Amino acid sequence: MSFTENRKGKLIVFEGIDGAGKSTQIQLLKEKLEKLGKHVITSFEPTSGKWGSLLRASGSTGRYSLEEEAELFLKDRREHVDTLIVPALERGDWVLLDRYYISMMAYQGIRGMNIKQIRELNEKFAPVPDVVLWLDIPVKESLNRIGMRGLGVNSFEKEESLRQCRAIFESICEPWMVRIDADAVIDLVVQRIVRSLVEHGILPEE
Ligand code: ADP
Ligand code: MG
Numbered sequence: 001m002s003f004t005e006n007r008k009g010k011l012i013v014f015e016g017i018d019g020a021g022k023s024t025q026i027q028l029l030k031e032k033l034e035k036l037g038k039h040v041i042t043s044f045e046p047t048s049g050k051w052g053s054l055l056r057a058s059g060s061t062g063r064y065s066l067e068e069e070a071e072l073f074l075k076d077r078r079e080h081v082d083t084l085i086v087p088a089l090e091r092g093d094w095v096l097l098d099r100y101y102i103s104m105m106a107y108q109g110i111r112g113m114n115i116k117q118i119r120e121l122n123e124k125f126a127p128v129p130d131v132v133l134w135l136d137i138p139v140k141e142s143l144n145r146i147g148m149r150g151l152g153v154n155s156f157e158k159e160e161s162l163r164q165c166r167a168i169f170e171s172i173c174e175p176w177m178v179r180i181d182a183d184a185v186i187d188l189v190v191q192r193i194v195r196s197l198v199e200h201g202i203l204p205e206e
């Protein structure tokens with residue numbers, strides 16, 4: 001599909017550093033949308049397909065070089081787009097994604113890959129989201145939620161890379177990039193998400 005022409009559904013992407021609440025909020029939004037009668041598909045990246053599994057395993061088996069890693073992400077996403085995302089959008093489904101190429105801009109960006117180039121490579125084949133809900137929490141809160149606080153040198157390294165990722169999310173100025181203050185109790189974050197979907201014309205007024 002060349003992007004939007006045949007898009008009958010909506011592509012809603014959740015982004016944010018570890019512990020921001022992406023998995024939690026996707027589940028809650030899914031339930032809310034289903035109550036409104038929408039057909040909802042949830043998915044995540046890296047996927048559990050052949051390329052995505054290699055990327056997931058590399059967390060413990062050792063990371064690939066930046067070039068290899070970038071290539072795997074692109075292959076994984078291409079497969080995801082072709083087999084799941086585009087068919088769902090053409091059917092009119094609502095697709096909720098836990099991470100997408102915005103994460104690639106952040107995580108391969110901090111490894112030194114050109115952020116603009118990452119975006120261009122992806123947008124050649126990957127549909128631009130209707131909205132990206134960037135769940136923003138302070139880095140310290142991320143470390144708390146993922147239990148990294150007080151783990152010495154590891155947590156300092158982790159803190160630094162989370163800070164850099166957050167800065168890349170913050171640098172993306174597009175109408176579809178929506179910052180949600182996610183440093184609040186779960187129910188309040190749900191309300192903020194729904195309100196912003198209404199404000200962006202994705203959901204009707206309640
Ligand atoms: P992510 O998918 O972005 O890494 P999760 O949804 O898995 O984040 O949440 C990470 C952890 O933080 C989980 O233990 C979850 O229960 C908890 N959590 C999620 N949202 C909140 C919130 N608003 N306040 C406090 N803890 C939260
Ligand atoms: Mg998660």
